[in-house]
Amino acid sequence: MILSALSLYSMLCLAQQSSLTLQVDRLHVGDGQVLKNAIIQLENGKIVSVEEGATSTGALHISGAELTPGLIDAFSYMGVSGQSVEESRESTPSLRLAHTLRVGDPAFRHALSQGVTAAFLSPDSLNVIGGLGAVVKTGGGTAADLFAEEQSAARILNPEAALKITLGNDASWGNFTPNGRFTRNFRARRPNTRMGTVWVVRREFYRAKDYLAARHQGTVAYDPDLEVLADVLEGKIPVRVQARRSHDVQTALRLQKEFGWPRLTIEEGTESQDAAPNLAAAGVAVITGPAYDSSQRAIARGPSAAKLKQLAHPPAVCCEDLHDIEGLESGMEDSGLVPVSDRLLDWLVVLAPRYGAASGLNGGRFSEGGGSTPALPVLLQKAGVTLAMGSAEAHDQPLTEASLIYQARNAVRWGMDQASALAAITSQAAQLCGMGQRLGQIKSGYDADLVLWSGPPLDSDSRPLLVILDGRIVVDNRPQE
Amino acid sequence: MFALSTFLIGLLATAPCWQQNTVILQPDAVLLADGTLQEHVGVAIRDGRILEIGVSVQVSGLRVPLQGVLAPGMVDAFSGRGAERLLTEQSRQLTPQLRAADGLQLASPVWESLLARGVTAVHITPDPTNVLAGRGVLVSAAGESLEQRILLKDTALVGSLVQSAIHDDRVGPSSLAGGLELLEQAFATAKSDDFGPSLWMYLENAEGTRGVQDLAATKGLQVVPILMGEVGSYGGQFPQQIVGLPTMGLGAFARRAETWRRLAKQGTQVAFGTRAGNQAWDSLRTSAMAWSRLTGDAAGAWATVTFNPAKLLGMEKEIGSIQVGARADLVLWSAHPLDATAQVVSVMVGGQTVFRAPLGEAQP
Structure with a gap:
């Protein structure tokens, strides 16, 4: 009974x-x-x-x-630690983020409480070719923590969702010119510049082309890295290029033309509004990085480190950001900023603490966010570029201001229509994460x-x-x- | 009685011709393989091995009455004791061909001290500073020749994914991802018998554990995890399994108590080792004592320093318990060894008495 x-x-x-x-x-x-x-x-x-x-x-x-629908964070660093990027080489395409993902990270719980049920997790940006990102659900997994109150952890849906490539500052971070006793450190190497970064990408993909040809002939000696790159060339694995400045976006498009990547998406795309016509023409989608209301974060509220430098020492022949300087200079008195020496500024930038596990040096989004605008989503949309949104490391802390739904609300505030903003964090995001048939x-x-x-x-x-x-x-x- | 017993055991050691014959030890009580304490039991020994155990031993031989509790010698599951200080090769990260046996220091006074605390066998592993560090060796704490001392030459391949192994600015790797990649390469190029039956891995987080287990599964390899760092954050991955755990000083127990209790609650069994653990001479026994207090399971606690390490090494029929056919590596304690006041009276390794506490005062 x-x-x-x-x-x-x-x-x-x-x-x-x-x-x-x-x-x-x-x-x-x-x-x-x-x-x-x-x-x-x-x-x-x-x-x-x-x-x-x-x-x-x-x-x-x-x-x-x-x-x-459950929100889909199309670009996130939840559970991604510095442990996930192997920096002893600049190109590590076969590394799977899923292997080193901290599935029990509290970030997943925070995201879930904000309505995010799935996410694309991107490998860290400190390598040129970083590895394979994963698509996960933010719950339904098994936590390994003996003290977890409930069994809540991320569950991996696809461990090979996309290959991450980083252009710009982050990829060459920490590298230096070999000199003296430091040459024994593996960071004494290329790339130190944007040109070097692209050189690494091209070198690897030229090797991959040869590898692919050999694979078709059946005469290939197995190489896990080139295997992944060959799959990318064949369109089996999509490419995500983290590009913030508009010329990095253009570089990504040039690389796509050169190697014929069938599936390319731009990640972050902080200044991608300047490249919007080219993106639309190439049919390349953008996953916009996070926009924050707080001046400490990525939105272009404060002057970038590069601009502070220009402010302190206006160059004789200035650069692409010249048109912005005037406005900043007038704001200087209010902000209490004082011009400092160039050398001191270098040190300040170097010594500034890193603001997250997966974002590179503090300078990263600051120095590369010079042309950013909160109207980026609507500008892209008007130019006919497909887009989704991501919140990067926003869910690492229970900061609701930066959560995914707020990215969409920000976009609406700056002129996007509600339906498109919602699509950018649901159906469109699922599509760009390769989960359009399911999520x-x-x-x-x-x-x-x-x-x-x-x-x-x-x-x-x-x-x-x-x-x-x-x-x-x-x-x-x-x-x- | 005490004096007599030590005298008689001493006599055994000094009269080699008796070794060929059977000796029947008759202590107050015997700590049997299942962890129970049995009184009026005799243990017959011949040729350095246990011949018979029983209330009325059938074989004939010299009967030696002993005062105290007879227990198996303790086994250190993973240790650096009795070996070179630096048991690693830092010029590269994959050194599976190295053998801890080549770095042994058998003449070290360490062994005497271990015997005095009732430790009769030590599994020496390479330092956990390389992703694949080399093979371990199982050494007996006493014995006349090299052949007798080395119980198992190549125990298992030992690897590590703790910070000291995967944060290397000179030769890499710089991350867990890189460490796993190196392991994957090693697995991919290995021949089927390169790894042996099991791979002992020093671990410290959930991600590394998951990665190693996934990789090992592709090769049908059994992973023996040694849990370092914050065990609570990833211990849920090892229910109903024997794991290695570093010993702790008594001061650290308070911090670990809840973790250990939860480990035991989910059925995890533990084999204590002293590498990267507490280095006090008596730390194996004090850790077992603490485990006993936290779990309320004395038999299970005693197994953490005897049977479980032997089982992990595949030597459970040889060492770590008093059973017929096992090596006569026995320790006579003044009380139950998990009793805080217990002291070592005498130690027998391979049927020979190798240590006797000075009359009237056992080692602290």
Whole structure:
């Protein structure tokens, strides 16, 4: 008797977990469509049916709440530590981030509580060719921590989602010219410049072309690195190029032309609005990096280190940023900044603490964010460039200001329409992460990853009431009755 | 009685012709292989091995009554004691061909001190500063010749993914990713018997553990994890498994108590070792004592320094327990060895008495 009661109870529990019916007033499919009074049935972690204009008794319903697909962070460093980038060589294409991913990182929990249910995790930017990024769900994995209160950890969906290549400052960070006793350090090497960085990319891909030819002839000696690059040339693995300055974006496009990368996406693209026509012509998508309201972070509120230098010592023949200097100079008196010597400034930049596990030197986004604008998403959209959004290391701390939904809200604030902004963090993001058949939309057959918001999702007052992952409620912020 | 027993065991050692014959030790109690303490049991020994155990031993031989508890000698699961200080080759990161046996110091006074604390076998591993550091060696704490001292020449390949191995500015790697890549290369180019049955890895986080286990699975290799660093953050990966754990000084127990309790609760068994652990002479026994207090399982706690290390080395039939056919590596304690007041009375290795506490005062 007791046994049968127990088994009945456990069956009920299972039934409760494996199926769920929601009734919502407004449903954002993710591709721009909005359904009213919809009934969604979830079973075994999948969406079974979505019906508009129906009613159901016993369905979970909160009046005024709106449903979106689980958000997808298309560019993130959650659980990515310095342990994930091997710097003794500049080109490490076969390294899989999934191998060294900290699946139990609290960042995943933070992201989940902000409605992010999946993410593309990008290898760190300190190598020229960094390795293979992974697509994960932010929950449903098994934590190894003996003290974890609940079994919450990231779950890897695809360990070979894209190859990361870094152009610009970050890739050559820490390298120096061989001299004297320091030559025994492996950092005494190329590249030290943007030119050197591109040289490494070209060298590796020319080797890969030969390798690919040999692979077709069946005369190849197995090389795990070249194997990955050959797969990239064949289009089996997409390429992500981290490029912040507009000329880095142009370089990426040139490299694509040279090697015929069939699938290229630009990551961060801080100044990519300047290259937007070229991006649109090439059909290359951009995953915009995070924009922050805080002047400490990436948005172009404060002057970059490079500009501070120019301010202290205006060069005789100036450079590309000349047009910006005037405005900055007038702001100098207010900001309390004083011109400092060039040498001191060098030291300040070198000594400045790194602001995150995966972002390179503090100078990284500062010095490369000179031409950035918060209107980047809408500028790209108007130029016809496909885009998704990412929040980089924003979820590493429980800082909601920088979370993914705020990236979309910022974009709306600066002129983007709501449907496109939402698509950029759901369906479009899923598409660019290679998960378009499974994630990012509320349609039957898709994964039951949903977020129920207290109001219109892109209103700055709305917050997640429920986060559902694989059909299970994992975050519950419903008001207590 | 005490004096008599030590005298008689001493007599055994000094009369080699008796070795050929059977000796039956009759202590107050014997700590058997299952961890139970059995009284009125005799242990018959011949040719350096245990011949019979029982209340009424069938074989005939010299009966030696002993006062105290007879227990198996302790086994240090991973250690650097009794070997060169630097047991590593720093010019490169993959040195699987190195053997700890080549860096032994068998004449070191260390061995005498280990015997005095009831340790009869030590598994010496290379330093965990290389990704693949070399092979370990299992050494008996006493014995007349080199052949007798080395119980197992190449125990297992020993590797490491702790900071000292994977943060190398000179030859690399600079990261866990690089360390795993080196391991992958080594696995890819290895012949089937290069690695032996198991790979002992010094680990310190969840990611490294996952990486090694994935790689080893492709080669059908068993990984013996040695858990360093913050064990609590990744110990959940080892339920129902024997793992290596560095010994701790008593002061550190308070900090680790909850971690150890949770490890034991999920069924993890532990083999204590002193490399990178607490270096106090008695740390093996004090760690076992602490494990006993935290888990309330004295039998399981005693196994952490006897049976479990032997099992990890595949030598559970030879050392680490009192059972028929095993080596007669025995320690006579004044009380149960997990009793804080217990002291070593005498030690027998391979059937010969090799240590006797000075009359009336055992080693502190």
